[in-house]
Amino acid sequence: MKWILVISAIIFSVLSQGESIICEHENPERLICENLDITTTIENIEPNKQVNVTIINGTGIAPDAFKNLDVRELIITKVRLYSYEARYIIHQITTADPLTLQADSFNSLHNIISLEVFDTKLIYEANPLIPLKKLQNLAFRNNNFTEVPTDLFSTLNDLQSLRILKNPITGVHTNAFEALKHLKTLELVDNDIQILQPGCFNGLDELTHLNLLKNNIVLQQGSDLAQVLQGMPNLLNLVIAINGNVRLEPGTFDGIPKLEVLDLSGSSISHIPKNVFNRLSLLKSVMFNRCRIGSIEQGAFSGLNLTEMIFDSADFGKTIDSYTFSDLNVTRFGLVSNYQMSEIKPSAFSGLRGDILAIMGSELTKIVAGTFTGMHVKELAVRWSPIVEVEQDAFKDAYVETLYVDDNSTIVLNRYRWGIPESISIKTICYAC
Template sequence: MQSSERKAIHTEARQSPMQADHHYTPRWGALCMLAAGLALTSQALPSCPRACRCGAAESAADCSYARLVAVPERLPPELTRLNLSNNAIRTLAAEQFGALTRLEDLDLSDNLLAYVDGDAFVGLRSLLDLRVARNRLKVLPVGAFAGLPKLRLLDVSGNEILGFLDFTFRELANLRVLKALQNAVVFVSPQAFAGLTDLRQLHLDGCNLTSVPTEAFVHLGGLTGLSLHRLESAVLPNYSLLGLARLKELIIANWPRLETLSVNSLVGLNLTSLVIRSCNLTSVPYAALHHLVYLVHLDLSYNPIGYIQGNRLEDLLRLEEFHIVGGRLRLIEMGAFYGLLHLSLLNVSRNLLSTLEERVFQSPTALQRLGLDENPLDCDCRLLWIARRRSSLDFGRGPPTCGAVVRWDFLDYAATEIVELLTCRPPRIRPHQRDLVWVEQGHTAVLHCNAEGQPPPSVTWRNPELRALTDLGRIRAVGNGSLEVRYAQPQDGGLYRCVASNAAGNDTRSVEVRVRALSKSKPFRFKSWLVALPSSPPDQQEPSFDVKTLMIAASIGFLSFLSSVSVCFVAMFFWSKGKGQIKHTANIAYVPRTAATSSNGGAGNYVETSRFTMKLM
């Protein structure tokens, strides 16, 4: 080995100087090219402003945090990116960036901009992204974004914009994303979004809007994502988003008064993702969701939803993710997720759940991620299925815990120990009353069913036809496990069954109800003009009414009526006498044709033949 190394060294030493120079030529060539590139680059940006940091290789200028009060002059025309954020720039003059024809990214965020000239951005024909977030703009003048034919992103969030006027964005035919969050928008004109034919994402904050600007959305036929934040509306009205047929993602967030979604509020949409967060929904809007058969992601977090009903989400065939975090969820009924064969993620963290049973799923094996932490879970056998699947489930932020006083992680125990720790006691119905209950017709019978077990069993009642009874109707199950038969009728009689069930089994008890019908009414017999009780049993007699009795009754009634009328007339007579002499109020005289006697055609004497006089009191 040493002889070979010596030979190699000796051979290298014998090489001529020309050969040695040829051996090192590639290294020196690379260094020369790098030096030439740096020289050319430094010549490409000869006039970088003193307050800015220019990256020549990337044609970028970073002027952020430079305490600028105006846009720097003599910016290099070769710039493709310019960062002017976090300064004190107050206004933008006309054609402020007219020389930057190659600029693609302009950031004016976090300044003091209160006014933008209508021609401020003229000349930026290559601009793709424009950020004017967190300034003091109150109005976007019409035409302010003229001259930006290639603009794809516009961010005006965090300003004080009061409204969007008609045709404000008319020149932005290629705009894809418009962000207008955290403003004080009071109105949106019907033609505000006219011209945005290629818009895909709209993020709108309308903290002072009282309704969805439906007329303005008509112009956004290509929209695929819509975020509506902080609207002061108590309901999402019917057909609010009609016309947005391509919409796939809808976010409704921070509507403090939103309590419900109208049945047809989402008609016309084919959503794949729906988020309704931090609102005031007290129940899952089943009716508004049932037609969203393409929905994959559903998030109803931070709403005061109390329970999820069974078999109400079965129309959402493609649903894969369901989130209800930070709510008031106390119960998920059996079969709540029946029909959701592809449900792989369920997140119900930070709620009030006492358990989550396996029977709420139609396909529990499809579940891959489960968020169940920060719930007051009971330590019983209903959690065994989670313990058995702990190796295949992703619990996200943390594993679930159980225990009333001291919370403990039941997933840390071995399989044999968990079976002994998470136990249930089958239900047992305590004997409380007779197995036969009598009730008078028209009265109310109460059937009691007191059951005990671990976990506390649920009690249901079934009528003689074995149909389950609800808390509605004349015969109803009440909250304490009892059954009320109100205004009992003969047909209500029969055998009623009380069924107590929990995860460990069930128990049944039957109670027979018999209704005592009312007896027939006892007739009276009229023997004379006086009514008398019959001497013989009433069920052996028939009431008899003769003509004499009817005549006597009619005479008594007529005499009573006549005497009452007479008394009234006598009283009126004496009352009128006490008023004094009757005075005339009107005189009407009637004079018929007169009989005249004349001689030789002369005038005769008129003789009055009769007179009528009417006196009115």
């Protein structure tokens, strides 16, 4: 059961007076604590529960404010409270208001393993997290940080997860997380990060998940990204989605050889050359959704053994060139909602092997001879495209068990005239469904 503490305060003088807070149960699951400007004492909470502290109109937390709590998880949220017809109306803060923490505000929280601080502009002189020796999870959201608060990490030896969200951080400096030797998950999401300095992730030897979603990272040289990714030899999952310009070059990901999941969705990629992914023998999933891709070199993905590769709503021009996806093993391959694409050249999928290839949503009007030559897939879906012609030998030397098309597709009526092999079973799917 989650206990919710609502703390209301008005005047700063309580910090020196040391008055006790008065707590009353509004109902069995809600404890309202009200005092003046500084939260001084929180008590009467059942031990080993998650405590959600909502600070209303307050500006700080006094020393030992949590001395009577024995909890493992603590969430601190700042809101504004207004009175309307004798009822409290709480408005979530979008611009963080100040909240002052003392060096010993969190004293006595010896058993806490998770701390989350939302919607507060944190003000502190000495590190208030020093008492939290067992902390494993730490999250900050909308705290008005302009840089990574490295000074808070110095004693967090057991921290495994760190999330910093929605802060105006424009750059991550070298050795920003070096103290966090046992960190497994790092999320720097929606922070407007533009610059990642080389070595910014140094020391994260145990990191497995790095999420840089929704920033404005500009990496004009592939070597820049390669240098940034140093120091994380055990990284398994990397998200660089919805960012700025990302340039890929041979060897870009060589420093993270254990990578299994790569998400580049929403980024601008000028070119994907060969030998970018060739050292990633464990790679299973690659996402290019909503990417703007200038060009893809022939054989850029050759030799990969993937579970999935998805280009959903990606812009890689009007043409897929020959051998673009050659010698690729992928269980599920999706070219979906790519409405700029109007041509697939012969042997574009030569040597591709997998269970499903979906070409769904394009401007294709013709499937030319040799389009699927050398391809081996169980299921091929060609849907939501204005195809009016399939040339003879489009499926020459291709293995396809089932071809899925729309119920209004011209392929159904013309399969024999267009020379689609009888060995391929054609199944229709409702176009509008």
